[in-house]
Amino acid sequence: MAQRLLIVDDETTLCESLRRVFERDGYEVATAGDAESGLKLFEEGTFDLILSDILLPGMNGIEFLETIKQQAPEQLVIVMTAYASIETAVGALRAGAHDYILKPVIHEEIKRLVRLALSARSLKAENLLLKKQIEDRFDFEHILGKSPTIQALIEMVKKIADSRSNVLVLGETGTGKELFTRAIHHNSCRRDKTFVPINCSAIPDLLLESELFGYVRGAFTGANQTKRGLFEEADGGTVFLDEIADLSPTLQTKLLRVIDDHEIRPLGSNQSRKVDIRFIAATNKDIAKSVKDGTLREDLYYRLNVVTFLLPPLRDRKEDIQLLTGQFLKKYAQELGKPVQELDPETIKVLNDYDWPGNVRELRNIVERAVLISGGQAIKPEHLPEGMKKNDPFQHEAIDQALSIENYAQALILRYQPKQNEQMLAKMLGITRKALWQKRKRWGLHRNQT
Numbered sequence: 009m010a011q012r013l014l015i016v017d018d019e020t021t022l023c024e025s026l027r028r029v030f031e032r033d034g035y036e037v038a039t040a041g042d043a044e045s046g047l048k049l050f051e052e053g054t055f056d057l058i059l060s061d062i063l064l065p066g067m068n069g070i071e072f073l074e075t076i077k078q079q080a081p082e083q084l085v086i087v088m089t090a091y092a093s094i095e096t097a098v099g100a101l102r103a104g105a106h107d108y109i110l111k112p113v114i115h116e117e118i119k120r121l122v123r124l125a126l127s128a129r130s131l132k133a134e135n136l137l138l139k140k141q142i143e144d145r146f147d148f149e150h151i152l153g154k155s156p157t158i159q160a161l162i163e164m165v166k167k168i169a170d171s172r173s174n175v176l177v178l179g180e181t182g183t184g185k186e187l188f189t190r191a192i193h194h195n196s197c198r199r200d201k202t203f204v205p206i207n208c209s210a211i212p213d214l215l216l217e218s219e220l221f222g223y224v225r226g227a228f229t230g231a232n233q234t235k236r237g238l239f240e241e242a243d244g245g246t247v248f249l250d251e252i253a254d255l256s257p258t259l260q261t262k263l264l265r266v267i268d269d270h271e272i273r274p275l276g277s278n279q280s281r282k283v284d285i286r287f288i289a290a291t292n293k294d295i296a297k298s299v300k301d302g303t304l305r306e307d308l309y310y311r312l313n314v315v316t317f318l319l320p321p322l323r324d325r326k327e328d329i330q331l332l333t334g335q336f337l338k339k340y341a342q343e344l345g346k347p348v349q350e351l352d353p354e355t356i357k358v359l360n361d362y363d364w365p366g367n368v369r370e371l372r373n374i375v376e377r378a379v380l381i382s383g384g385q386a387i388k389p390e391h392l393p394e395g396m397k398k399n400d401p402f403q404h405e406a407i408d409q410a411l412s413i414e415n416y417a418q419a420l421i422l423r424y425q426p427k428q429n430e431q432m433l434a435k436m437l438g439i440t441r442k443a444l445w446q447k448r449k450r451w452g453l454h455r456n457q458t
């Protein structure tokens with residue numbers, strides 16, 4: 009998608025020559041002759057970068073810059089200034105300009121500055137993204153499963169990743185819908201662009217709409233700043249619509265339009281922007297029923313369901329349980345800096361006989377817990393949660409459990425205190441900060457001990 013520039017200068021000839029220069033390089037350019045009309049354009053649309061003169065008739069360039077920064081602190085602005093007002097240029101930098109250029113403007117120079125500013129911005133965005141991706145790495149590089157269904161699904165990821173087709177991912181909770189979705193994105197030619205996960209059920213309607221489409225200032229009460237929507241952020245990338253069956257009817261209609269026209273319009277704006285997005289939707293609900301009930305639009309369902317991934321529940325692929333358990337044991341041992349533990353044969357049997365309503369996520373959590381409470385020995389059935397075992401003497405269980413919880417809390421504190429603040433840590437343990445402090449004291453754990 010073309011980058012959008014706004015040029016504000018009262019010298020019409022300069023505006024026009026810059027317009028020509030940048031348009032030739034593929035930018036979309038809007039121009040304004042004074043700050044007031046510049047602000048109007050700014051409020052109506054979204055610009056990747058604004059080039060503004062400092063000496064403007066009426067509202068001056070610094071006030072213009074300040075007004076913009078108030079509304080959109082992240083907006084890139086480069087100011088143009090005559091040599092005589094170099095001091096003002098410094099003022100502009102203080103007011104939040106990204107850079108300045110001296111007049112008379114040399115075309116090659118200004119092109120370079122604009123290019124640099126835009127790449128610095130995308131670098132910043134990429135860094136944030138990279139961080140997120142490193143955190144998620146375990147999740148998309150390790151789709152485990154030797155069962156024929158998982159193997160076939162992995163093959164299918166490879167086959168369809170590069171196409172632009174929308175995808176629907178179905179399966180019970182914890183079966184790996186998000187994992188597969190990320191794998192599709194990361195195996196596609198879109199991998200360097202943004203992956204935007206959106207939980208359709210977690211956010212109230214109007215808020216979600218403004219998040220997705222963005223808005224211009226004044227679009228609704230409280231819209232003090234112009235904001236780019238997530239769809240725009242995802243341009244060239246992938247949007248993951250999680251819990252699609254919970255999307256409101258209004259937003260379903262709007263989404264359908266985005267899919268059909270490849271176009272979005274921020275709230276309160278009269279300008280549309282082209283976007284190139286691949287949609288992957290997921291749900292753990294019975295989607296055929298949602299369509300039949302009328303909660304999910306049939307036409308939207310067909311648009312999304314070009315390729316279907318149906319993830320099998322864990323109980324239907326028991327051959328994967330041991331493989332997954334082994335992998336999770338390794339992961340948590342590594343995180344805790346301990347040797348990898350063995351599984352007692354009885355434990356293997358309990359794991360195999362269990363029904364796994366929470367699927368792989370449940371298995372992962374159970375292994376993490378077992379690693380924490382088993383204190384380094386082989387993992388025995390008593391290290392598994394009570395409900396999983398069919399014929400354990402309750403007496404024995406209760407005593408063991410009481411001891412384990414203490415161990416578990418200690419391990420949690422040691423593990424998470426380097427990463428979490430006190431409030432979060434207390435919340436994770438379900439206790440107050442004061443109680444956390446008391447527990448540390450009682451157990452002799454120090455705040456900075458890792």
Ligand SMILES: Nc1ncnc2c1ncn2[C@@H]1O[C@H](COP(=O)(O)OP(=O)(O)OP(=O)(O)O)[C@@H](O)[C@H]1O
Pocket residue numbers: 146147150151152153158179180181182183184185186187188291292332368369372
């Ligand atoms: N085949 C697999 N191999 C390795 N890890 C897996 C596999 N399937 C799922 N997981 C792990 O299980 C956890 C849950 O997976 P994920 O979040 O993708 O489930 P989901 O289907 O989106 O669940 P929900 O419907 O509750 O959102 C994640 O930590 C994921 O990495």
Ligand SMILES: [Mg+2]
Pocket residue numbers: 185186250
């Ligand atoms: Mg999910």
